Amino acid sequence: MSTIPARRRRATIHDVAVEAGVSRGTVSRVVNDEPYVSEQARIAIEAAIEKVGYVPNNAARSLVMQRSQAVGFIVHEPHSLFLEDPNIGGILLGANTALSSADYQMVCLIIDSDRDNDRVARYLSGGFVDGVIIVSARQNDPITRIVEKLALPSVFVGHPPDLRQLPFVGIDNRSSARAITERLIGTGRKRIGMIAAALDRDSGADRLAGFRDALGPRFDPALVEDVPLYAFSAGVDGMRRLLERAPDLDGVFAASDAVAAGALEALREAGRSVPGDVGVVGFDDSAWALRCQPPLSTVHQPAAGLGEAAAESVLAQLRGEEPDLGGILLDTPIVWRDSA
Amino acid sequence: MSTIPARRRRATIHDVAVEAGVSRGTVSRVVNDEPYVSEQARIAIEAAIEKVGYVPNNAARSLVMQRSQAVGFIVHEPHSLFLEDPNIGGILLGANTALSSADYQMVCLIIDSDRDNDRVARYLSGGFVDGVIIVSARQNDPITRIVEKLALPSVFVGHPPDLRQLPFVGIDNRSSARAITERLIGTGRKRIGMIAAALDRDSGADRLAGFRDALGPRFDPALVEDVPLYAFSAGVDGMRRLLERAPDLDGVFAASDAVAAGALEALREAGRSVPGDVGVVGFDDSAWALRCQPPLSTVHQPAAGLGEAAAESVLAQLRGEEPDLGGILLDTPIVWRDSA
Numbered sequence: 001m002s003t004i005p006a007r008r009r010r011a012t013i014h015d016v017a018v019e020a021g022v023s024r025g026t027v028s029r030v031v032n033d034e035p036y037v038s039e040q041a042r043i044a045i046e047a048a049i050e051k052v053g054y055v056p057n058n059a060a061r062s063l064v065m066q067r068s069q070a071v072g073f074i075v076h077e078p079h080s081l082f083l084e085d086p087n088i089g090g091i092l093l094g095a096n097t098a099l100s101s102a103d104y105q106m107v108c109l110i111i112d113s114d115r116d117n118d119r120v121a122r123y124l125s126g127g128f129v130d131g132v133i134i135v136s137a138r139q140n141d142p143i144t145r146i147v148e149k150l151a152l153p154s155v156f157v158g159h160p161p162d163l164r165q166l167p168f169v170g171i172d173n174r175s176s177a178r179a180i181t182e183r184l185i186g187t188g189r190k191r192i193g194m195i196a197a198a199l200d201r202d203s204g205a206d207r208l209a210g211f212r213d214a215l216g217p218r219f220d221p222a223l224v225e226d227v228p229l230y231a232f233s234a235g236v237d238g239m240r241r242l243l244e245r246a247p248d249l250d251g252v253f254a255a256s257d258a259v260a261a262g263a264l265e266a267l268r269e270a271g272r273s274v275p276g277d278v279g280v281v282g283f284d285d286s287a288w289a290l291r292c293q294p295p296l297s298t299v300h301q302p303a304a305g306l307g308e309a310a311a312e313s314v315l316a317q318l319r320g321e322e323p324d325l326g327g328i329l330l331d332t333p334i335v336w337r338d339s340a
Numbered sequence: 341m342s343t344i345p346a347r348r349r350r351a352t353i354h355d356v357a358v359e360a361g362v363s364r365g366t367v368s369r370v371v372n373d374e375p376y377v378s379e380q381a382r383i384a385i386e387a388a389i390e391k392v393g394y395v396p397n398n399a400a401r402s403l404v405m406q407r408s409q410a411v412g413f414i415v416h417e418p419h420s421l422f423l424e425d426p427n428i429g430g431i432l433l434g435a436n437t438a439l440s441s442a443d444y445q446m447v448c449l450i451i452d453s454d455r456d457n458d459r460v461a462r463y464l465s466g467g468f469v470d471g472v473i474i475v476s477a478r479q480n481d482p483i484t485r486i487v488e489k490l491a492l493p494s495v496f497v498g499h500p501p502d503l504r505q506l507p508f509v510g511i512d513n514r515s516s517a518r519a520i521t522e523r524l525i526g527t528g529r530k531r532i533g534m535i536a537a538a539l540d541r542d543s544g545a546d547r548l549a550g551f552r553d554a555l556g557p558r559f560d561p562a563l564v565e566d567v568p569l570y571a572f573s574a575g576v577d578g579m580r581r582l583l584e585r586a587p588d589l590d591g592v593f594a595a596s597d598a599v600a601a602g603a604l605e606a607l608r609e610a611g612r613s614v615p616g617d618v619g620v621v622g623f624d625d626s627a628w629a630l631r632c633q634p635p636l637s638t639v640h641q642p643a644a645g646l647g648e649a650a651a652e653s654v655l656a657q658l659r660g661e662e663p664d665l666g667g668i669l670l671d672t673p674i675v676w677r678d679s680a
Contacts, residue, residue, distance in 0.1 A: 055465040108448035125395040
């Protein structure tokens, strides 16, 4: 179509030189702000740059310096994270804000298949990023291996089980779960159950452990219902099963706000009032918590703070500082609303 | 700390040469798979590469070819998109799948401030990506301008008002809104209102236009409530105001499923049954639609399909094909459930 400008080829320094009627060396001196160029030539070259649409190739220049001025943000399990996890958006935006302030470009890379895994590993090897933030890594992950091999400044959000000598930022799921369960016990509830989720992840297993810590000798495994995902529908199913087994239940700790929202739905369906008959608490303080009727008492996850802390850790490593291998744990205040 | 391996410096070809006791040229020939290297030297070099952890710098190599084998995915308005829009995850994953099949790395870039705008524009200029997918661009956007200037293969998801000669993929919001409103009219409702959202975006304005098309002469502006965002809380507020003004209302078209979920909440609060007293329809067919009680009748947005179509358009341009400037519109089937 005639309306399309020459889209196929990027303008080069050669095009500028031809347009301005000067040598490529002169163009190069103007582009790199070097001296010894006549004012006349400079004006002609600037006009030619504008006319042919030339833009200097910064990538090539920064690669010579072994610096891309970019930091990767790697998302594993994108289906569950992007479509179900309320924290991922906050983590992304927090990291972007911190990197942006330091003039780094955040590039988010998604791993959704083995093919992605291999290609992202090649990308990281290729010098396109100076450091990397990794969300939701699994055991024996090829990305973790390549990051170690390249000695790339890196940080994990969350704490995969086999994390060796790599820094991480996260929250203390176990003590947070313990704290909210203790608060629920403090309201006078006697038969408290839990809808535990994602026990194959450290976050899920730690939240169950914290619940158990809080109850101590009163912990009753029959009051724990185990669901696969941190999801609304899992909360509905889990709560229904828990009510069948323990109709006298008067308190529930749901492993996430989405699970708690599902639990509220199942309690409503069963004709139980909240918090009158049953007190319900969640985990995350996501948008779900305020949408629920009644609004949820829950544990606040500092999603943006996690992203910022992760970015700050990578930036510190890029400045040559030693990473804190003990991990950085952020505070998780309890937000008490009306559901318990 | 003594437990940290040498993380500070990336191994170079020089380190390999020293370790193997050969020249850098010989290492280079092995790395680039060139002939005239003895089997003995090759084995020594491969062992040295493994030992020092050397990885060839593909970025530098691909820049010489003016190809990065990466495609940018630019997200504007990340707060509303990542934290409220149910489609963004699906679009991202669809694009990633299609690019991955073609062995392209998708790099997602977030624009959350003017500073991000400038830096992303520089990044695009820098040769780090071969093409770009742009979600939710605004008028007179610096990114749009730089993409045009660079003649970078590009595609928009959605259709910003001033999109000139750049290809896009999207849905026909107007005719989709008309179709679902007609279906709602077909259930026998007489007083149908709309909670219109985001009228400053083409999607919001087009959905209102489609609603108006369907009602024709029966359109009553007093039955349209205007809310700023496609959000649950906006739906609650909009529905409350609509009920105050028109208590005899018997049908509602909410501009998105999240808005519809909020409307259901306000209707429940007001003691109206759905679909008994009021029929409610939404737009998106997101996770909200199935979570609602009753499940929503809505317009299906093909989020993953939009991402795939956008990626295919960029890939076709990278193969040298002419983009379809008329735009690609995907089908939006109506999914009829229980809310109307």
